[in-house]
Amino acid sequence: ILQVQQKRWKVETNSRLDSVLLLSSMNLPGGELRRRSAEDELAMRDYLQEGDLISAEVQSVFSDGAVSLHTRSLKYGKLGQGVLVQVSPSLVKRQKTHFHDLPCGASVILGNNGFIWIYPTPEQKDEEAGGFTTNSEPVPLSDREVISRLRNCIVALVNQKLMLFDTSILYCYEASLPHQIKDILKPEVMEEIVLETRQRLLNLEG
């Protein structure tokens, strides 16, 4: 979130113009559907402040190219603890689902704009909050290791110009297991694990 304005938020989405998230497109806590009042407008800053991260969907595109976002589904909303990786948008494969729960213990959101969010898989699946309550409890070390490893794997894949999708990230993660997390960023190790990932993906196709 870049700015909090009158009835909307300005959001940075790695596009030519800043995107807009209208207050009416935002889901209120509790999931209730009602007309947004003046009090809601004044309480905007309580929901989302400058510097917060959100996951949202594109609702429409204005004539000048600016994008209007909405978070009308409960799976969208403010993001809690996790790691953001910014990559070139052309390396993210266009798929039907963007939210993936990887079997290694973390979840990943692959945004088509190149913003990738890695976070620990939440235990309860149905959260009524709709993304408003952020869990500030410290994340356990094992989860953090998985997330760091995934982050380094994504950086390695990007470095070697391989398309990013859930399978390629998972194969790369498995290929990187024999190495230490910080060693993944070394050029020789990067080449080695991405080569192995490429091989497995080719075997999958053929």
Place this chain on the structure above:
Amino acid sequence: EDLRVDGRGCEDYRCAEVETDVVSNTSGSARVKLGHTDILVGVKAEMGTPKLEKPDEGYLEFFVDCSANATPEFEGRGGEELGAEIANTLYRVFSSESSVDLKSLCINPREHCWILYVDVLLLECGGNLFDAISIAVKAALFNTRIPKVRVSEDEEGSKEIELSDDPYDCIRLNVDDVPCIVTLSKIGYRHVVDATLQEEACSLASLLISVTSKGTLTSLKKVGKGSLDPESIFEMMETGKRVGKSLHIALQKVLDEEESLGSSRQKVGFLG
């Protein structure tokens, strides 16, 4: 628990690449790539008059140029403030008498001496500028070759300076006591070495320590808006000394390896 976002521990540096002798028309040069931070240092040795208060010593002059390529904030005159801050820090770090043997830079007391102009160019900003710059400065000084001069006296008494024609006849600087800067950024309750841009954004206060290879501190500087507890300063100093010593050992090893390859070394430079 000693695990950062990219898997490093709190005292681990990123992968660094050091290459010397990349700029041909300087007396010495070095390029350092620390993660996404890219620094180029060139050293030019010129003859001049010694300073009045130190007539039998040469001296070093630092100039830092923040290229507009590094980040968009450096466009136009945006990088001047940061450049001046870095240059002042370098002057402080090298202000100690034992860092560089300035007496060896003297040719004729009160008349001629070598002035080493150290120019630092920031090519890319990826966090942890000071450390990368100090590594590059040490590598460039190691690579510097100052031509030998002979002073001959005429019959009238006026001194003539002759530069030797042989390009290999030169003096090298002893960089054993040249300090390196270690930046410790405080994030939450811990401090980390070699912060990336993201980590620097989260850190409210940092401590810049310049350490020599023997572990002696030559200068200490606190940067940032936040405050530091005196106890944490002591801890950070101890960490800085430890990390600084191992940094010096690793750097010297790389420089010696590069040196031993001699003229047959393949230079990567900027096009590799």
